[in-house]
Amino acid sequence: MILDRYIMREISIPAVAICTALMGIFGCYMGVRYLEDSVQGQLPGSTVILLTLLRIAIALEVLLPTTLYLSVMIAFGRLYRDSEMTGLSACGIRMARVLRPVVFVAITAGLLVACFSLYIRPWAWNQFFTLKARAVANFDMTRMKGGNFYEIEDGKTVIFADTVDNRTDQAQRVFMQTNRHGKMQIIYAQEANQYPQEATEDPVVVLHNGRMYEFSGVEKECEILQFGTLEMPLVSKDGMPQEQRIKAVSTGQLMPSRDREEIAEIQWRLTAPFSTILLALLGVPLSRSSPRQGKYAKVPLGILVFAVYYNLSAITKKWVAQGVVGTIPGIWWTQLLLAGLLVVLLWQPPLPFRRRSR
Secondary structure (H helix, E strand, C coil): CHHHHHHHHHHHHHHHHHHHHHHHHHHHHHHHHHHHHHHCCCCCHHHHHHHHHHHHHHHHHHHHHHHHHHHHHHHHHHHHHCCHHHHHHHCCCCHHHHHHHHHHHHHHHHHHHHHHHHHHHHHHHHHHHHHHHHHHHCCCHHHCCCCCEEEECCCCEEEEEEEEECCCCEEEEEEEEEEECCEEEEEEEEEEEEEECCCCCCEEEEEEEEEEEEEECCCCCEEEEEEEEEEEECCCCCCCCHHHHHHHCCHHHHCCCCCHHHHHHHHHHHHHHHHHHHHHHHHHHHCCCCCCCCCCCCHHHHHHHHHHHHHHHHHHHHHHHHCCCCCCCCCHHHHHHHHHHHHHHHHCCCCCCCCCCC
16 A cells, blocks of 8 residues: 555656646647737637637646656656666565556546546537637627738638728728638728628628639639629638537537547547556556666657557547548557557566676
């Protein structure tokens, strides 16, 4: 019991520091991205904070396994450096006994990751997309600054105005590009203003004296329309894209599905807690080192292994959604590969330590 508490303490101390640092770095990165939109008038300040917090909650599905994995490597790297693992082996304590507290911590973290992956993550994505859609609906063209490009709906609509007169609520020499219904429209107008629709209150831009160029992605033809007045809604009627919709759907609604994209998403959510446990256990054999090496000696190797595994899992998810890989075993084969690597590394004998010659 004393050994269990000692090892769990060695893991928890770096885990708190690493998780806090990763959350802070990721939160600052996302906050800077949304703060730029706030400065340009596309997002309110309170929305920036909510979007950043939601993205942190979404990222915890990956940050928590990463934190535990690195913490186990650092903890056991110190035990190997200080020859404590040699002392435990000399006292007859086997590796299976040393792994017991790691398994307990890994299962606890796996259950926490399961809550984030299966429930909190889809809820956070739903709130995130709702806030983004609300921000688009509240877009005010009169708050634009002349000479800047503004992206709406994640790049589906791009607006540029040479000058914006806030007194008359009009913009001069306006450029718009939209990608909707498989077609790209490029519009240039001498003047433009904005007003909300009566039924939905969604923003509509009224363009005056200009031309519209419409390109079809299939036929690769261009149609040119010259207009005196043209109304363009800023909010697309296509609805939420398929990829975003699947991310925001609850786990219960995804379970009975035959759609390949939905199957790939549910497999991704289900594999998250298992990967947390496997990565935590993998950190033990990967941290094996001689006493002359520092406790961070094997961390670069561990980061490389994690990067390969995570990117392979992400690629496999896309392959399952696209039909390149079958739904059985689907994403689970990356878990089997990780489990096989764990068995091979644990099967290896411990590092031999030479006695000092007098």
